[in-house]
Amino acid sequence: xxxxxxxxxxxLSSQFQNLSGLPPGQWPLAPRILCGxxxxxxxxxxxxxxxxxxxxxxxxxxxxKEVTLRDEYKTKMAQAINLEALKMQxxxxxxxxxxLQKQLPSKAEMAALLSDINQAGxxxxxxxxxxxxxSVVVKDxxxxxxxxxxxxxxxxxxxxxxxxxxxxxxxxxxxxxxxTAGKDGExxxxxxxxxxxxxxxxxxxxxxxxxxxxKGPK
Numbered sequence: 001x002x003x004x005x006x007x008x009x010x011x012l013s014s015q016f017q018n019l020s021g022l023p024p025g026q027w028p029l030a031p032r033i034l035c036g037x038x039x040x041x042x043x044x045x046x047x048x049x050x051x052x053x054x055x056x057x058x059x060x061x062x063x064x065k066e067v068t069l070r071d072e073y074k075t076k077m078a079q080a081i082n083l084e085a086l087k088m089q090x091x092x093x094x095x096x097x098x099x100l101q102k103q104l105p106s107k108a109e110m111a112a113l114l115s116d117i118n119q120a121g122x123x124x125x126x127x128x129x130x131x132x133x134x135s136v137v138v139k140d141x142x143x144x145x146x147x148x149x150x151x152x153x154x155x156x157x158x159x160x161x162x163x164x165x166x167x168x169x170x171x172x173x174x175x176x177x178x179x180t181a182g183k184d185g186e187x188x189x190x191x192x193x194x195x196x197x198x199x200x201x202x203x204x205x206x207x208x209x210x211x212x213x214x215k216g217p218k
Contacts, residue, residue: 110145113170113195117147120164126153129188138199146175147193152182158189171196 079086114133121128130150137144151161158179165172177191 109170110195110197113168113172114147116168116170117149117165117172117193117195120168121149121151121161124153124157124161124164126151126157126161141199143197143199145195145197147195148190149193150188150190152186152188154185155187158187161189165193 118128118131128149128151130148132148134146134148137146151158153161162174162177165174173194175192175194177189180188180190182188
């Protein structure tokens with residue numbers, strides 16, 4: 001068997017000798033088969049890098065896009081199924097926002113609110129030693145008016161006044177409160193009462209207008 005292999009090797013080796021100058025069609029069988037295999041490999045490799053690789057990459061991109069579209073479809077389907085519930089939630093949120101807005105007075109109602117604060121103190125037999133509204137601070141969606149107050153009265157009346165302020169139909173908060181002893185056993189309350197109002201259309205437009213003094217990007 002070893003001799004047969006040696007003879008086969010010599011036969012194959014002899015087929016690859018003296019090929020120069022001969023056209024491929026006249027080559028022996030073994031070189032022609034090997035050359036054909038080489039051509040096939042070269043075509044496959046060249047076709048992969050020059051043609052099929054782009055198609056494979058495009059296929060992967062389309063598969064990823066398909067996954068994204070499937071997820072979007074599931075999300076939108078879930079929203080469609082829960083559309084009525086979402087509409088009800090929106091109505092509830094709108095009603096809640098409307099209730100909050102009603103607790104904020106307009107600019108025209110601020111004078112009445114300041115009068116309510118004054119009446120709350122007078123109704124508890126407190127003496128206003130100071131009632132000084134400050135400058136309006138305009139925020140993004142509302143305006144804030146701080147009022148420095150100083151009232152004098154007994155302990156229970158001062159406490160009831162603070163409770164009355166919290167129960168006003170409009171939002172009023174007491175800040176920076178300080179209690180000191182006054183004459184005849186009375187207490188002096190110093191505080192900053194803050195009231196809030198919503199912005200009118202002109203103020204909202206002014207808030208949204210870009211500041212001309214703001215520096216742009218360098």
